[in-house]
Structure formats: C-alpha cells, structure tokens
Amino acid sequence: MYSSCQVANATPPSSKLQSPFQEQAKIYTGLGGADENGQCVCKVFLPDTSFPGDKVELLQKTSMELSQKVELGLSKLELHKSKLVIYAQKMAQLAMRVEIMQGQAAQHTELEFELLRIELQQMMTLITQLKQSVNSSSPIFDTLYVEIRNMTLVVNRLERYDKNNLLVMQHEFTKLQKKLEECQKWHEESSKPNIGFCNHAGISNISKPYIxxxxxxxxxxxxxxxxGKDSKPKPGFEEMYWYSGYTTPYTYNLYLYSDYTNLLLRNQFKYFDNTLKGNGINNIMHGNYYYYNCYNTGNLCRMNATTFEVETRVFPDAAWNNRFSYSSATYQDFDFAADENGLWVIYATEASKGNMVLSKMNVDGFSAQQTWVTNVFRRSVSNAFMVCGVLYATRQMNLYTEEVFYKFDTKTGKESYISIPFNKQYEVFVYLDYNPADQRLYMYSKGYYIYYNVKFEMI
Structure with a gap:
C-alpha cells in the first residue's frame, strides 16, 4: 500500500484504440497529490477531445450522391440498351424493305419512297439524339448513323430510277393515247358526214345519253x-344555247346563253320571263327566231330574239287543244323541227284522222311550203324529229329504252319501219329534237338537259 501518489506515464490496457482519433491521444500525468480527503489525484490532458461529426455527414452525403448518379447512369444505360434493340429491329425491317424495293423499283410509287425516306430520317434523328444523350463518340452510334445515311442514298437512287421509269412509261402512254385519239378522230370523221351535208344513208345508231x-x-x-342550240345561228352566235321550262306544259320564258360554259353556270345574257305565252314545249330556235305554239289556239308563233317582235300564222286545218298530242307529253299539238334542209312542223289534222302530218316551212314568209301525210297515228308516237328531209318517229320499248321505229323520206315519199333502240336516263321525256349544227339529239327529261350523238350509215 502506497502512502503517497506517484507520477508516471499511463497507457490503456489494450494497445488497440477504439477509433483513429484515439490512436493519436496520449495520456500525460503531471503534478499530482492528495486532496483534502487524502485521495490521490492525477491530472490527464488530451490534445483534442471533440468528434468530427460534420465531416462524417459531408462524407455520407457525398457518398449518397455518388450512389444516385451511378444508379441513374445504370438506368440510362439500360434504357439506351433497350432503345438500341428497338432501333436494331427497325433497321433490319428497313433494310429488308430497301432490298425488296431494289428488286422491284419500277413497281413502287413515289409515295412509298417518300414514306421510306421519312422513316429513315426519323431513325437518323433518333440515333443523333441517343448519341448526344450518352455524350459519347462510340463507334456503334457512328456505324448506325453511316448505315442509315447509306440506306437513304439507296432509296434516293431507287426513287430516281423509279421516276425515270415512270417518265418513260408516261411518255409511251402519251404516245399511245395520242394514237388512239387520232384513230378515234379518223373513225368519227370517216363515219360522220360533214356538218350540214347529207352524204349518208340515214341514222345507223344513237349513242348513250349524256346528262x-x-x-x-x-x-x-x-x-x-x-x-339546245340555234339550228341556223347568226354569225357570232354559233355557240349560243337556249332553254325554256315550266311546271306545266306551257311556254312562259326563254333563256339565252352565249356558250356551253355559261349554260352550265346558268349565266344567261338575255332572258324573257313571263313575257311569252304559248302551249306545249316542243319549240325550237332557228335563225335567231324562237318558234312555238300560240297560246290556246291552233296558230304558230315566232319571236325575234333581237327585236322581241312576235309574228303569228294561222294553220286552219291543224288539230289543237291536245287533240292528237304525243303519247309522252300533253298539248304537243305542234312539234317544230329543223334539219339540214330547213324548218319543219309536225302535227295532225282531222282529215288525216290523227295521223302525223309534216309541213316544210318557208322561213322568209313564215308559211307552209309543202305538206306530206303519213300513215302513223300521232298518239302512238312518243316524239319525232327530222334529219336530212327524213322524218323519224320514236316509241317506248320499256321503262328505260326508246326506239326509233319509223321513218318517212320526203324526197321519195316512202315510209318504212326500222329499229334503232337507245337508252333513256328517265322513263318519261317531253322534248326531243335534232340539231344539224352539231348532229346531236337534244332531250329534256325530268328537268334535266340530255343529249345524244347521232351516227350515220355511210354510203
């Protein structure tokens, strides 16, 4: 037992300290002595007793940020890897399409090439974006970019090849079309007589209806x-068209159009609305005159389309007031017709017992020049027209087929039954007239303008 305090160096019982900071700590003993109670007291001094917690916190935060960046980088790599798989599949599909198109370039349209070029451009843009996002000059991206660019060049070359073929085909088609048009024109000229002349043996057939x-x-x-058109137009009015129509079988108006385009546009340059008054609608424009049946009489009327003057002629023997009208329409007591030989009127009389009567008109005197009586009952006829001095009559075969069944030649006085069927767009028509100025039949049916081309039998 010691009675006094000793000063000595002290060391911990273990040579291994608990922390790196304790390794640098040394225990020093200095002056010692006994306290008031006789106990031995020693003073120990450490160089630094504070623990660096702020440094540990900073280290942990830095470690966590690095860990997050690593995880984000790994996720990006996984995403880029999946995108590369998708792009590789698309590249394979595009390569296959280009290969197919290389073998069949001429069979593809310009639109197909344009769509393929758009897809390649989209691929190139995606590869560029992917490369920028990775911020790398990896040879993989460079290779993809080069392959897409080369594929685009191939598509452009194929398209030029395709366009060249299309141009060649178009050129050949144009040549063929021109030959066909020349052949058709020759055929029409060889099968159609000169306008205004009658160097044929009559109508051979009638075309389909043109609405x-x-x-x-x-x-x-x-x-x-x-x-229709003026059948004997004045100079400067060769392309003029006319129209007259109403809800009942009476004449109340007349519209004139400078040409076909204005007819379609309904842009008349002159019209007479509720200024005319006549029966029936089988009227005609001939030599700038509009011919029609005077209202509620058996007389003929014509109006000068320039001066608006109206002339009247009496036909004392003609039956009127719907006595012998056509089967297709009422109050068609007079049917005006024109052909290469001039102006005609088709009607019936009590003396003819309702059979059709034909009169050649003297235009200058507005009177009947010569008259023929036929053996066809007028009510059995749906309509009639004149071509080169020959009267042609029609009748209904069925709902949508009409037939030219009868003709009467005024030069020989001979009549005969024929059969030239032609189609109708609608069941009933009320107007049918031939125009020698263009060799067409003009029909008015169910409110529509319709025409037919007439073909002739060549001599």
Whole structure:
C-alpha cells in the first residue's frame, strides 16, 4: 500500500484504440497529490477531445450522391440498351424493305419512297439524339448513323430510277393515247358526214345519253321544257344555247346563253320571263327566231330574239287543244323541227284522222311550203324529229329504252319501219329534237338537259 501518489506515464490496457482519433491521444500525468480527503489525484490532458461529426455527414452525403448518379447512369444505360434493340429491329425491317424495293423499283410509287425516306430520317434523328444523350463518340452510334445515311442514298437512287421509269412509261402512254385519239378522230370523221351535208344513208345508231345538268331553275318540278342550240345561228352566235321550262306544259320564258360554259353556270345574257305565252314545249330556235305554239289556239308563233317582235300564222286545218298530242307529253299539238334542209312542223289534222302530218316551212314568209301525210297515228308516237328531209318517229320499248321505229323520206315519199333502240336516263321525256349544227339529239327529261350523238350509215 502506497502512502503517497506517484507520477508516471499511463497507457490503456489494450494497445488497440477504439477509433483513429484515439490512436493519436496520449495520456500525460503531471503534478499530482492528495486532496483534502487524502485521495490521490492525477491530472490527464488530451490534445483534442471533440468528434468530427460534420465531416462524417459531408462524407455520407457525398457518398449518397455518388450512389444516385451511378444508379441513374445504370438506368440510362439500360434504357439506351433497350432503345438500341428497338432501333436494331427497325433497321433490319428497313433494310429488308430497301432490298425488296431494289428488286422491284419500277413497281413502287413515289409515295412509298417518300414514306421510306421519312422513316429513315426519323431513325437518323433518333440515333443523333441517343448519341448526344450518352455524350459519347462510340463507334456503334457512328456505324448506325453511316448505315442509315447509306440506306437513304439507296432509296434516293431507287426513287430516281423509279421516276425515270415512270417518265418513260408516261411518255409511251402519251404516245399511245395520242394514237388512239387520232384513230378515234379518223373513225368519227370517216363515219360522220360533214356538218350540214347529207352524204349518208340515214341514222345507223344513237349513242348513250349524256346528262348535262338540272335546268336553269334548279328545280325538278320544271318537268316541261326544252333546250339546245340555234339550228341556223347568226354569225357570232354559233355557240349560243337556249332553254325554256315550266311546271306545266306551257311556254312562259326563254333563256339565252352565249356558250356551253355559261349554260352550265346558268349565266344567261338575255332572258324573257313571263313575257311569252304559248302551249306545249316542243319549240325550237332557228335563225335567231324562237318558234312555238300560240297560246290556246291552233296558230304558230315566232319571236325575234333581237327585236322581241312576235309574228303569228294561222294553220286552219291543224288539230289543237291536245287533240292528237304525243303519247309522252300533253298539248304537243305542234312539234317544230329543223334539219339540214330547213324548218319543219309536225302535227295532225282531222282529215288525216290523227295521223302525223309534216309541213316544210318557208322561213322568209313564215308559211307552209309543202305538206306530206303519213300513215302513223300521232298518239302512238312518243316524239319525232327530222334529219336530212327524213322524218323519224320514236316509241317506248320499256321503262328505260326508246326506239326509233319509223321513218318517212320526203324526197321519195316512202315510209318504212326500222329499229334503232337507245337508252333513256328517265322513263318519261317531253322534248326531243335534232340539231344539224352539231348532229346531236337534244332531250329534256325530268328537268334535266340530255343529249345524244347521232351516227350515220355511210354510203
């Protein structure tokens, strides 16, 4: 037992300290002594007793940020890897399509090439974006970019090849089309006589119906009317068209159009609305005169389209007031017709017992020049027209087929039954007239303008 305090160096019982900071700590003993109670007291001094917690916190934060960046980088790599797989599949599909198109370039359209070029451009843009996002000059991206660019060049070359083929084909088609047009023109010229001449043996057939459009009133309720061209136009009015129509079988108006385009546009340059008054609608424009049946009489009327003057001629023997009208329309007591030989009127009389009577008109004197009586009952006829001095009559075969069944030649006085069927767009028509100026038949049916091309039998 010691009675006094000793000063000595002290060391911990273990040579291994608990922390790196304790390794640098040394225990020093200094002056010692006994306290008031006789106990031995020693003073120990450490160089630094504070623990660096702030440094540990910073280290942990830095470690966590690095860990997050690593995880984000790994996720990006996984995403880029999946994108590369998708792009590789797309590249394979595009390569296959280009290969197919290389073998069949001429069979593809310009649109197909354009769509393929767009897809390649999209691929190139995606590869560029992927490369920028990775911020790398990896040879993989460089290779993909080069392959897409080369594929685009191939597509452009194929398209030029395709366009060249299309141009060649188009050129050949144009040449063929021109030859066909020349052949058709030759055929039409060889099968169609000169306008105004009658160097043929009569009508051989009638074309299909050509529907122009609904009437100027734009109303199917205007069932009664007629249209066409002036059959003997004045100089400067060769392309003029006319139209007259109403809801009942009476004449109340007349519209004139400078040409076919204005007819379609319904842009008349002159019109007479509710200034005319006549029966029936089988009227005609001939030599700048509009010919029609005077209202509620058996007389003929004509109006000068320039001066608006109206002349009247009496036909004392003609039956009127719907006595012997056509089977297709009512109040068609007089049917005006024109051909290469001039102006005609088709009607019936009590003396002819309702059979058709034909009169050649003297235009200058507005009177009947010569008359022929036929053996065809007028009510059995749906309509009639004149071509080169020959009267042709039609009748209904079925709902949509009409037939030219009869003709009467005024030069020989001979009549005969024939059969030239032609189609109708609608069941009933009220107007049918031949125009020698263009060798067409003009029909008015259910409010529509319709025409036919007439073909002739060559001598």
């Amino acid at each position: 122009v459009q609904l009437n100027a009133h734009i109303n199917e309720g205007y069932l009664h009317g007629g249209w």
